[in-house]
Amino acid sequence: MQVKVDRRRLEGRTVYIRPLDTSDAPELHRLRVTNRNFLAGFEPSRHDRFFHIEVQLSHIEAASEDWANDDGYAFGIFDRETDEMIGRVALSNVVRGAWQNATLGYFVAEVENGKGIATEAVGLTLEFAFKYASLHRVQAGVMVRNGASARVLLKNGFRHEGRSDRYLEIAGKWEDHDMYAITSEEWPGALRE
Ligand SMILES: CC(C)(COP(=O)(O)OP(=O)(O)OC[C@H]1O[C@@H](n2cnc3c(N)ncnc32)[C@H](O)[C@@H]1OP(=O)(O)O)[C@@H](O)C(=O)NCCC(=O)NCCS
Numbered sequence: 001m002q003v004k005v006d007r008r009r010l011e012g013r014t015v016y017i018r019p020l021d022t023s024d025a026p027e028l029h030r031l032r033v034t035n036r037n038f039l040a041g042f043e044p045s046r047h048d049r050f051f052h053i054e055v056q057l058s059h060i061e062a063a064s065e066d067w068a069n070d071d072g073y074a075f076g077i078f079d080r081e082t083d084e085m086i087g088r089v090a091l092s093n094v095v096r097g098a099w100q101n102a103t104l105g106y107f108v109a110e111v112e113n114g115k116g117i118a119t120e121a122v123g124l125t126l127e128f129a130f131k132y133a134s135l136h137r138v139q140a141g142v143m144v145r146n147g148a149s150a151r152v153l154l155k156n157g158f159r160h161e162g163r164s165d166r167y168l169e170i171a172g173k174w175e176d177h178d179m180y181a182i183t184s185e186e187w188p189g190a191l192r193e
Contacts, residue, residue: 002070003096007132010124015117017075017089017124019067024076025057027085031109032056038110042146045172063090070094073133077108077121086112089121091129091138100136102129106152118152126156130184137184141167141177153180157187 009018020028032039033051040046049055066072071094077087087108094102104125108117129135141164142149154160158180166174 003134005067005070005073005133007128010128011080012120012124014080014115015077015086015120015124016080017077017121017128019074020060020063020076022057022060024085025053025060028060028076028088029053029056031085031087035107035110039107041171042107042143043171044169066092070096072102073128075121075125075128077106077117079112087117087121089118089125091125091133091135094133094135100134102133102135102138104138104140113148118149119155122152122156126182126187130187135184137181139179139181141179143168143170143175143177150178150180156182158182159186 009016029051036046036051063072063074066074072090072092073094074088074090074092076085077089078084079086087106089104089106091102091104104122106118106122106125108121126138129138139161140149140153140158142153144163150160159182161179161181163176163178165176167177167179168175
């Protein structure tokens with residue numbers, strides 16, 4: 001049975017998250033180009049074409065299809081005061097049946113780092129996952145040397161489950177990742193100081 005999710009926008013204290021539409025392509029493109037060097041060490045190797053606006057537009061279109069098919073839920077992270085797009089957060093690889101699980105990924109613009117933006121956006125995404133998308137479990141893999149990302153998950157109540165060797169190819173190298181997860185039973189009020 002396919003789950004239909006009607007909730008699209010969630011408001012936090014300093015940011016809100018909402019899915020992107022095709023009119024957001026120029027801003028997503030700007031965010032990607034501005035943060036190309038910053039993100040290079042944390043993502044798969046990107047071909048130059050990735051930084052063309054048409055490719056970013058096609059990613060927005062693919063994300064809309066994923067949303068409609070209950071395959072994934074991607075959001076832009078927006079500053080509440082300026083409405084500027086300052087990051088992206090996504091639930092992907094949604095599997096229903098006995099698992100009801102999704103994989104979480106995110107980034108925040110380098111100039112906005114250290115202000116609690118990712119922590120807040122991940123909190124909103126968990127609210128979406130458990131309250132509106134009827135998921136039971138959200139998991140995330142974090143490169144062993146990515147201390148900031150691990151902290152974002154721990155502050156949102158994720159548990160460290162173990163280490164997966166050579167889990168993802170990041171910047172051309174198979175990197176070991178620490179695996180984190182949270183289930184709906186653990187979630188309400190899971191935000192930790
Ligand atoms: C990881 C990332 C999302 C963090 O975004 P952010 O908005 O700066 O995160 P927050 O401000 O909400 O929280 C960061 C926390 O990590 C801590 N931190 C920062 N650098 C750290 C480090 N090297 N080691 C350990 N903790 C660190 C901060 O102090 C903060 O914790 P605190 O609130 O207890 O002080 C951002 O740096 C990013 O986009 N990185 C590149 C992409 C990426 O790594 N994505 C995640 C892939 S799993």
